[in-house]
Amino acid sequence: METFLQQIINGLVQGSIYALVALGYTMVYGIMGLINFAHGEVVMIGTLVAITVIGGLMAAGVPAVVAGGTGVLAAVVVCMAIGWWLERVAYRPLRHAPRLTPLITAIGMSIVLQNVAMIVWGRNYRTFPSLIRSESFEVAGASFTTVQVMIVSVSTLMMAGLLLLIYRTKLGMAMRATAQNPQVASLMGVNIDRVIAAAFVVGSALGAVAGVMVGSYYEIAHYQMGSMLGLKAFTAAVLGGIGNIAGAVAGGVLLGIIEALGAGYIGDLTHGFLGSHYQDIFAFIVLIGVLMFRPSGLFGEKTGDRA
Amino acid sequence: MRALPVQLSAVSIAVAFALAACGQKEEPKPAQAPAASTATAPKPEVVVKLGHVAPMTGPQAHLGKDNENGAILAVEDLNAKGLEIGGAKVKFELLNEDDQADPKQGTIVAQKLADAKVNGVIGHLNSGTTIPASKIYFDAGIPQISGSATNPKYTQQSFNTAFRVMANDEQQGKVLGQFAAKQGAKTVAIIDDRTAYGQGLADEFRKAAEANGLKVVDTEYTNDKATDFKAILTKIKSMKPDLVFYGGMDAQGGPLVKQMKELGIKAKFLGGDGVCTPEFMKLGGDAAEGQFCSLPGKPLEKLAKGPQFREKFTKRFNADIQLYAPYVYDAVMVMADSMQRANSVEPAKFLPQVGKARYDGVTATIEFDPKGDLKDGAISLYQYKGGKLDYVETLGGAPEATAAPAPGPASAPAAAAPVQAPGKQ
Incomplete structure (x- = not known):
């Protein structure tokens, strides 16, 4: 029972990270129907920027809270700039191109960002400075740490904030209008270019926060960390119904728990025939399953093809 | 019918030798070939x-x-010496390739090197890439010395071109199993990263642990x-094992040991050479403290040429030695030494000499057994203490290699192994 509970906690935390990253995918997809495969790399850059800034400030004797805050801020600003730049350079010129073109560009941009990060930060693993002293708590035999609690609460807050933005602000209204029909929205006076750029910027800011969370949880970062994380988060977004904000969070958490339980119990269930090295395939089994049986995801509503 | 291809290939080998010999002694211009121009006035550079x-x-x-x-350091040292082989001044050149630790990529770059007609290959780093690549080098007749591939399979394929200057995982796993028992562990859990190295080491550890009366409770x-x-x-x-054994590398081992601590696992951690690095301690932080790992060979400090090598290395690269650099250095040196003894840089000519090596290197006195494994490889155990690797003890291996007798004809050649001549189909 303790083990089961612990696996649920493991999955919940891992899932919250997926959820945070998945929000960025869903945000962009919901508005322009584009899967921004470079999002995982934006997260990675967020982590590395935060490491550099926080590490530098802490070395200069700045208190941890200030350094941490500045680090998060710097990561958010840099990622927003990258998001804006990505949209401007790689996606806007292709807005009327066939659907496959921006997808390939997205993969291309992810390779570009990865290599830029390798040049800037080198190939070695970077250690994330420990900001908060991570204390372990035990509840019913399962242990969890302050960082884990923080991750889950930040994800929840971010999701709530995003919902507020989409449903309670003017920008959100413009985003929803653009999502429904860009042409009509532009006839109504919505500046489509600006709305789409905003979606990228907001999505990238979320990615930056996710990056800082990932960094402070595992305390390591690496220029290649974005690709697998991005794929898993994409799966989470699809699972929850891509384009749906609550769905991204639910999908992320669910995927995290599926993975943790899968890795923990697959050996016992198959009597050692399959081992825990199959941990990563659960995400993709889920992806294939969703695409086959419920392509619109758990929360997604069926939508007709957009004109 | 069978005789014909053999003859053909014999002829082609002979031709290859002849051509190779020409190319080696003379200017690369074929037009000058006929004259008996064996290294006269201005020494040609090969x-x-x-x-x-x-x-x-x-x-x-x-x-x-x-x-x-x-490898760079070794090549620079060799070039500074200005060696002469076969009457020509020799200049060593390093062709560095990236195999991304990926077996597929490993074979691609191996083919690239074979096509570039390199005289020898140093590497690869990982067992997982070294093993598939070794077939390509064997087919091309290129001697290969790895400074770090420790999976036993590498030298068990009867390739007379495959050598390593580091004890293999059979030896390492055995010592690690003994050590786990000595630490008072009764039950162990094993984690491996499913690479040729990790899996090989974990399997050898399991055998040794069970032989020493330990119970493997989980894998x-x-x-x-x-x-x-x-x-x-x-x-x-x-x-609830007493000890967790990890077969894998530092980039995963560090976070792993950290997460062990976070989950409140009290078991000791033990790993092989892949986690015996400064990087592991950096990534593992506090959690690495007091854990154990093993490295083939003896600690640099305990070797005659060790401290000197470390000094030279840090001065040249402004970086500390991570792990295998001294072994790679020795691998290059053994290769060059074999060329000198054969008085030829042609792979086919100096290959037999690699097996007969008896080279007093930085890491050990390097001699190979008939399979191409390092003879009498010792394994040392270390404990992570205060951000440093603390030497614990050395297990296995010969007491001291220095007093060993000169290599007789019986002791040597890997070339005598029952394999076909390279170049044959």
């Missing part, structure tokens, strides 16, 4: 191309760079790109 392969990108890039630095797996180990560690926690 370029010896040595391939070096390690992952230069990806999670193990820091180890790849370390290997490359070892879990991960991969060499993972960062989250909580799920498998939770499972291990429920089995």
Whole structure:
């Protein structure tokens, strides 16, 4: 029972990270129907920027809270700039191109960002400075740490904030209008270019926060960390119904728990025939399953093809 | 029918030798060939191309760079000496390739090096890439010395071109198993990263642990790109082992040991050479403190040429030795030494001499057994203490290699192994 509970906690935390990253995918997809495969790399850059800034400030004797805050801020600003730049350079010129073109560009941009990060930060693993002293708590035999609690609460807050933005602000209204029909929205006076750029910027800011969370949880970062994380988060977004904000969070958490339980119990269930090295395939089994049986995801509503 | 291809290939080998010999002694212009111009007035310079392969990108890039630095240092030292082989001045050149620690990429770059007609290959770093690549080098007749591939399979394929200057995992696993028992562990859990290295080491450890009366209560797996180990560690926690053994590299081992601590696992951690690095301690932080790992060979400080090598290395690259650099350095040196003894840089000519090597290197006196494994490889155990690797003890291996008798004809050649001549189809 303790083990089961612990696996649920493991999955919940891992899932919250997926959820945070998945929000960025869903945000962009919901508005322009584009899967921004470079999002995982934006997260990675967020982590590395935060490491550099926080590490530098802490070395200069700045208190941890200030350094941490500045680090998060710097990561958010840099990622927003990258998001804006990505949209401007790689996606806007292709807005009327066939659907496959921006997808390939997205993969291309992810390779570009990865290599830029390798040049800037080198190939070695970077250690994330420990900001908060991570204390372990035990509840019913399962242990969890302050960082884990923080991750889950930040994800929840971010999701709530995003919902507020989409449903309670003017920008959100413009985003929803653009999502429904860009042409009509532009006839109504919505500046489509600006709305789409905003979606990228907001999505990238979320990615930056996710990056800082990932960094402070595992305390390591690496220029290649974005690709697998991005794929898993994409799966989470699809699972929850891509384009749906609550769905991204639910999908992320669910995927995290599926993975943790899968890795923990697959050996016992198959009597050692399959081992825990199959941990990563659960995400993709889920992806294939969703695409086959419920392509619109758990929360997604069926939508007709957009004109 | 059967005789014909053999004759043909014999002829082609002979031709190859003849051509090779020409190319070696003379200016590369074929027009000048006929005259008996055996190294007269201005000494021609022969370029010896040595391939070096390690992952230069990806999670193990820091180890790849370390290997490359070892090779660079060796080549620079060799060129500074101004060696003469076969009457010509020799200039060594390093062709560095990146195999990304990926077996597929490993064979691609191996083919590239074979096509570039390198004289010898140093590497690869990982067993997983070294083993598939060794077939390509064998087919091309190129001697290969790895400074770090420890999976036993590498030298068990009867390839007379495959050598390593480091004790293999059979020896290492055995020592680690003994050590686990000596630490008072009764039950162990094993994690391996499913690479040729990790799996090989974990399997050898399991055998040795069971032979020493330990009980393996759980076996879990991960991969060499993972960062989250909580799920498998939770499972291990429920089995309550005394010791967790990890077969894999530092980039995963560091976070793994950290997550062990976070989950409140009290078991000791033990790993092989892949985690015996400064990087592991950096990534593992406090959690690494007091844990154990093993390295083939003896500590640099305890070797005659060790401290000097470390000084030279840090001065040249402004970086500390990560792991295998001294072994790679020795691998290059053994290759060059064999060329000198054969008085030829042609792979086919100096290959038999590699097997007969008896080279007083930085890491050990290097001699090979008929399979191409390092003779009498010792294994040392270390404890992570205060951010440093603390030497504990050396197990296995010959007491001291210095007083060994000169190599007789019986003791040597890997070339005598029952294999076909390279170049044959």
